[in-house]
Amino acid sequence: MTEKKLQYIEEAGMAFELFGMTRMAGRILGYLIVSDKESVSFNEIMEALKASKGSISGTTKQLIAIGFVEPVSLPGDRKTYYRISNLKVGSILKARIQLFLKFADVLDKGRSLKEKNDRVSEWTLEVSSFYKWFGDEIDLVLQKWEREKENIIKQTTKDNENKQ
Amino acid sequence: MTEKKLQYIEEAGMAFELFGMTRMAGRILGYLIVSDKESVSFNEIMEALKASKGSISGTTKQLIAIGFVEPVSLPGDRKTYYRISNLKVGSILKARIQLFLKFADVLDKGRSLKEKNDRVSEWTLEVSSFYKWFGDEIDLVLQKWEREKENIIKQTTKDNENKQ
C-alpha cells in the first residue's frame, strides 16, 4: 500500500461521510477501489486500515446490505473475501430518490394540516408533484443512458487521455 | 397550534434528519409549513418549538443559507420574520447532484491510483461517466418539467381530491 493510496483511502472516508455513510465505510470502499487484487480478505482490510475486527465486521455487513460490496467465497479457503460489487448506476440514484419521495410526503402531509390555501400550499404542491413526477421520469433518463452510454464512456475516456 | 400540528412538526424534524439536516431545522421548516401566517417571528418559533434562542438563531441562519427559508422585514417593526422561500424545485435537486459529482471525482481519483486496469476500473469509469452525464441531463429534465408542470400539477390535485 503506497502512501498515496493510504491518503486516498482517508479522502474517500471523508467524501463518503457527505453521503451519510460512516467514515469507515468510505475507507473500506476506498481501499477496495485502489486495491489491485480481485478481492481482499477481512484481515487484509483490518491491517490496511488499522481498524478493529468489530469495526470491519460491522461496516462490511452494512456495505453488503446496501449493495456496494459483495462477499466472495473461494474454494479450499475458509476466509471470506470482499470486493466492490457491480452495482448498477441507476440503483444508487434510485435509492437517493426514495428520500425525495419521503420529502414529498412530508410536504403533502403539512399541506393537509393547513386551514388556509396559501402561497406555502402552492409551493408544497408544486415541489411534491415535481418529485413524484421525477421518480418516474428517471426511468426514461436511465433508458437513455443505456442506449447512449457506450459512446459517452468512450468520449470520457478520450477526454481523460487528453487531460494527461 | 393544534396537537396534530405539533406532532407533524416532530415528524418533519425526523424526516429532515434523513436529508442530513438537523432535527431542529426540520422542525422549523415543519412549523413554517403548517403555520397559517404569512410569516412568523423569531419568538413565535421559539415558543412553538420550546427551544432556546441560540438554537433558533443558529438554525434559522442555516436554513436561510441553504435557501429554504427567507427572512422578512416589516415596516414599523424591528423584528425579523421568517417564511418558507419559493425555492425552485430544480435548485434543491441540483444541490443534491453536486454530491454525486463529488462521488464521481472520488471514483476517478481512485481509478487513477490503480496499477491495473481491471473490473473495478471499468465500474468506476462507468459510474463516474454516468453521474457527470446526468449532471447535464438533469437540465433537460427540468426544462421538460417547466413545459409540463401546469398539467401535471392539475392532475395531481385531481388525484388528491379523488383520494379523499
Next chain:
DNA sequence: CATTATGTTCAATAATTACTGAACTAAATG
C-alpha cells in the same frame, strides 16, 4: 476432541454533533 482460524456480538469508550443558557452587541425607544 483439543486447537486454531474466522468472524460476530456487545459493553465500554471515544469522537462528534446538537442544544442550552448566559453574557453580549446593536439598534430602537422614551
Next chain:
DNA sequence: CATTTAGTTCAGTAATTATTGAACATAATG
C-alpha cells in the same frame, strides 16, 4: 443617555454515533 427589545455568540453540556477490544460462537484441522 438609560432602558428595552431583538438577536448573536460561544462555552459548557447533553445526546448521539462510531469505534474499540475482549469475550464468544462456529467451523475446520490435526
